Amino acid sequence: MTREEQLVFCKKCKHRYLDFDRGILCKITKKEADFEDECSFYVHDPESSIVPKITNLIKPNRQRAKWAEYLIWAILALSIFSLISSYLQHDLLLKIQEGFPVSDHQLEMNDLREGIVGILTIILYVISVITFIRWFRRAYFNLHSRSANPTYDEGWAAGAWFVPILNLFRPYKIMEELDEKMSYLIKQRTEEEVKSNKPLIGAWWALWILGGIIGKYIAKAGLKAETLEEYISSTNADMLGIIFDIPLSLLAIFVIRTVSKKEERLVHLEAQDSNKSNTEVE
Structure with a gap:
């Protein structure tokens, strides 16, 4: 009996359980299937169509992934506009420093434009994070x-972002685990080697942490600015921060897209298995 034929029985047995490293194991022997013609421990599970059971528990996530991408694209577009706005402010401040005449209307319009950009950025950022x-x-x-034996409770995928210290590493660990275990589950069904996104996820998280540090520095510099020279330095820091945000946004989009594609592929494979199981039952 082949491994695939053995698994047909294992998937319908009450004693089955899934080990991430080794696959479907027997609760009694703690081993993979090793029987020839029949298993002496086999007990049929009437609810066993394991795949249909899993499929019913899976909640749709494709639309959420798309909206997460769309909003980051919107932030990226606003970042480019913000960069232009900061450059115009920088140019205006240099004119004042060099003694060129600048009207009150120009100053008011600059403050209005920067204020609108700032408010839009905050609103869009909050919605994007959510x-x-x-x-x-x-x-x-x-x-x-x-x-798939996840390491953490599923609530940590949201809560870990808001807990000091923990938010420096746990969201990254969960994202890495998502990528790794979905790759494993796909491989279990297709026997194909699935490309790891670990370097991409690592780069995204490194930029996220670094961006948070730079953002705090820029915010402090802006609040402390009182002289013309300090305003110019603060504006320069703003532009550098925006330039830094562009690759961060692109990496975030790529991470969402690649992990979401694995999830969608897994959903497709599970649906195929579900149809196959239903056909066999009929």
Whole structure:
């Protein structure tokens, strides 16, 4: 009997359980299937169509991934406009420093433009964070539904972002685990080697942490600015921060897209297995 034929029985047995490293094991022997013609421990599970059961527990997440991407693209577009706005402010401040005449209207319009950009950035950023976390938590919930032995409770996919110290590493660990375990589950079904996104996720997280540090520095510099020279330095820091945000946004989009593609592929494979199992039952 081949490994695939053995697994047909294992998937319908009450004693099955999933080990992330080794696959489907027997609760009694703690081993993979090794029987020839029949298993003496086999007990049929009437609810066993394991795949249909899993499929029913999986919640749709594709739309959430798309909205998370769209909002980051919107932030990226606003960042480019903000860079232009900061450059115009920098140019205006240099004119004042060099003694060129600048009207009150020009100053008012500059402050209005910068104020609008700032408010839009905050609003869009908050909405984007909420959308991203909703997608992230749903993906981790689905991993739990697949019984892939996740390391953390699914609530940490949202909560870890708001806990000091923990937010420096746990969201990264969960994202890495999502990518790794979905790759494993795909390989279990297709026997294909699935490309790891670990370097991409690592680069995204490194930029995220670095961006947070730079953002705090820029915010402090802006609040402390009183002289013309300090305003010029603060504006320069703003432009550098915006330039830094561009690759961070692109990496975030790529991470969402690549992890979401694995999730969608897994959903497709599970649906195929579900149809196959239903056909066999009929």
